[in-house]
Amino acid sequence: MRWLAIANPAAGRPREAERALRQLSRTAGLLHEVARTDAPGHATHLARQASHFDGLIAVGGDGTIAEILHGMDLGRQRLAVLPAGHGNCLARDLRLGSTSRAVSSLQRNAWRAVDLMGVRIGFADGHEEQRLCASTLAVGYVAEVVKLGRFRLHGLGRAAYAAAAMMVIPRTFEARLGNSPCASRLTGLVINNTAYLANFRGLPDASTNDGLLDIMEQDYGWSRQLLHNLAVLSGSRAYGPRRLRQAASESVDFQEPLTLMADGELLHGVTRLSITCKPAAVSCVVGPT
Numbered sequence: 001m002r003w004l005a006i007a008n009p010a011a012g013r014p015r016e017a018e019r020a021l022r023q024l025s026r027t028a029g030l031l032h033e034v035a036r037t038d039a040p041g042h043a044t045h046l047a048r049q050a051s052h053f054d055g056l057i058a059v060g061g062d063g064t065i066a067e068i069l070h071g072m073d074l075g076r077q078r079l080a081v082l083p084a085g086h087g088n089c090l091a092r093d094l095r096l097g098s099t100s101r102a103v104s105s106l107q108r109n110a111w112r113a114v115d116l117m118g119v120r121i122g123f124a125d126g127h128e129e130q131r132l133c134a135s136t137l138a139v140g141y142v143a144e145v146v147k148l149g150r151f152r153l154h155g156l157g158r159a160a161y162a163a164a165a166m167m168v169i170p171r172t173f174e175a176r177l178g179n180s181p182c183a184s185r186l187t188g189l190v191i192n193n194t195a196y197l198a199n200f201r202g203l204p205d206a207s208t209n210d211g212l213l214d215i216m217e218q219d220y221g222w223s224r225q226l227l228h229n230l231a232v233l234s235g236s237r238a239y240g241p242r243r244l245r246q247a248a249s250e251s252v253d254f255q256e257p258l259t260l261m262a263d264g265e266l267l268h269g270v271t272r273l274s275i276t277c278k279p280a281a282v283s284c285v286v287g288p289t
Contacts, residue, residue: 001054001109003032003080006043006068008060013157017059017084020099024057024082027103032057037064047071054078055285057106061085062135063264069116069132069282080106080285086149086160087198087264089135090114093208095287105287113280114208117193122272124257133263134193134208134282137275139254141170141188141218141225142197143261149198150266161198165229169222174255177217183255186242187225188218191250191275200232203244211279215250217243249276 005024011017021034033053035046043064047056048071055078058065062085072079082102083091094114096102117133136142149156149164156163170187177184190197192214195206206214219242220228227239252273260270 001031001078002052003030003055003057003106004046004050004053005032005034005057005059005082006037006046006050006064007034008037008043008064008084010037011060011064011084013084013086016099017082020059020082020084020102023099023103024059024106027107030106037067041067043067044071050077055080057082059084061264062087062089065090065134066132066263066265069134072282074282078111078283078285085264086157087135087146087196089194089196089198089263090208090284092196093194094284095289096285097287101287102285105285108288109285110288111283111285112209114282114284115193115211116278116281117191117213118276118278119262120274121260121262121267121270123267124269124271129267131262132278132281135263136194136197136261137191137263137273138197138261139175139189139258139270140173140186141168142190143259143266144168144171145198146261146264147259147266159199162200162233165200166226170218170220170225172219173258176253176255178251183253184217184219186217186219187221188216189252190216190218191273192216193277200229201235202232204237205246209280210246211277212246212248213250213275213277215243215245215247216241249274251275
């Protein structure tokens with residue numbers, strides 16, 4: 001196979017991205033070229049220009065993966081991940097938690113079909129966007145954790161999101177989910193394709209190839225949220241969320257504009273979401289069991 005590695009120097013851990021590229025260059029028998037992004041959206045452009053490659057290697061975080069998905073030929077090309085972001089949710093679910101493991105998995109060329117989330121996003125100014133996401137959509141608590149971890153605790157590297165999760169104070173908002181006639185008061189809403197939320201295995205029953213979204217509704221204050229975080233880190237299901245369920249699709253209307261975290265990117269002024277699981281939408285390289 002012939003691969004194009006699309007590397008994001010602005011990923012959460014840029015030194016890790018460069019280390020991954022060095023390891024890749026020393027891998028015998030792997031035909032590949034490297035292209036580096038220089039602005040938001042550039043990875044999508046590079047992927048669209050890469051039709052002569054058999055697969056694309058995302059060297060970055062979940063945001064880099066999301067950009068590449070929008071430009072690649074999902075039906076023909078394969079996707080590989082060399083994790084270099086803060087969260088690396090999809091990489092963790094694909095058993096590619098380290099650079100060396102990811103590179104060796106490229107040589108093995110084991111792969112599986114992975115679901116994606118098709119998302120229609122409505123904004124307060126009336127415009128809409130359509131996106132593909134591989135990992136996480138979140139509003140409320142988780143979005144605030146990402147904001148704090150990325151912009152104020154960036155220097156902590158891998159620990160940025162874990163530290164932020166202990167510091168953010170949950171705040172309530174109202175949202176109407178699905179066909180419910182009434183709005184619910186929540187502190188967080190997470191719609192996931194992966195089992196991981198950054199360092200946290202927050203949705204342990206989630207699978208990237210079951211054709212379902214995993215939906216977590218949160219509604220608790222700081223101390224209760226902290227207990228939930230600690231339980232998740234220890235592998236316990238104690239102090240679980242208000243509600244945890246699965247569905248093939250979901251829609252959400254927010255009573256006021258909120259910030260949406262979509263695979264690491266923060267989108268402001270969001271008032272409505274419509275999400276559909278797209279089963280077996282992309283073929284991804286996976287690590288050994």
